[in-house]
Amino acid sequence: MTVQEPVETPITEIELEVRDRNCFFVRLSAETDCLIRLEELIHRADGDLLQYFSVRETPPEDVLDMAASESAIAEARLVRNGPDGNLFQFVVSGPCVTATLADTGAITRDVSAAGGVGRVVATVPAHVAVRTVVETFRTRHPDSEFLAKRERDQSPPVRTKSGVHTILADRLTEKQYEVLRTAYLSGYFAWPRESAAQECADALGIAQPTFSQHLRAAQSKVFTALFDAAVDDT
Template sequence: MTEQQDGTTVELEFSVEDEGCFFVAASERADCRIIGRETIQRTDGNRLEFFRVQGASRERILRVADEYGSVRGARVAEQSEDEHLLAAVVTGRCVAATLADTVAVIKRAEAVDGVATIVADVPPYGDVRTVVETFTDRHPDSHLVAKHTFSDGLPAVAENERSARLEAGLTDRQREAVTTAVQFGYFSWPRESTAAECADVLDVSQPTFSQHLWTGVEKLLTTMFDADSRATAQ
């Protein structure tokens, strides 16, 4: 039997101690806080995952990543002595991928000392029971700790749908380049990383990265302004 929402949005909070999730295990092994930022599913079956790491040195988090069996490569951009941005190519279980399979939208993923807190929204057209059962089945040592119902749609759902529309025209490489640039502060002022450093994250040359990045940015801006023009015309 499905759990109908009757037009409401449901916020779910899970506690996860699944060693099969890289960021959960790494938070314990590196004795730090790891915050999930973005996940991109690649066509080769791997995922490009971005994290903010707090409380561990660059060398320590890279060593943990290198020793973790399902990490295929990792890069770190240092923000301060004990805060960094981490990009890793990962296989194995992933909370963001699990939730995406159930139409739930992840809002927060944060792990400390081997325990993660995952918060996600289930839109009105989703089935809460299916989301909970799928999540706890795929992630050992996880359980639901809170559920809240809202009569109005939550921003995370609307933002996710808007992002999906904007990104629909991007190739996989363009999406990776744009996401890496955003997550690694390439567009920040002052700039937090160079094009060469972003290219290194993706294991491509700097000219290739720049080509994918600016083609992707052009597509995103064109789509955004076209949508605004149509809305104004109506």
């Protein structure tokens, strides 16, 4: 009996260029001449978006000053300084490119900007029309251009970078993953600690005990996967 290998269905990837100064990340790159890139995107239960952006070549205070005047950004704070740039945490409650893509059913893969020109890459599920995604995007962000459409092999989600990460992500619930990732990005595990449990919970829009409960469960699953694998390899 011949066993057929599962056939991987290609996914559609689209790329857009954005010059719309109403987009905060585009305007920031234009006015401060910085390099900005989305590192993580989390959809909160209240409908707001939790975004982590790395920003290079501009003082942190300039970023925070501009964020304070941005109506779409409910909260902004500097998480950490680093040699490769500064990491900022934004709670976004208004229109933005990632919200536009989510509304159409597309999945954000990459967002970056330099010199007032933004680049957005997204994947479009088979049941969603690419034309609808592009037309909606260009309607909401007028100064934008559709650059490319390409077919890609199925691959792990953007949040995973190796098979090990994929396995761990599969073991965690979505909320456990979000809590663990937020804690990591916010410097909760750093020494000295860069963010308290309450600050991480506030960023996610949940209660601190709920954050701690999900974090403890996520850590238990990660350690179990790590050390069970180590025992199996001996």
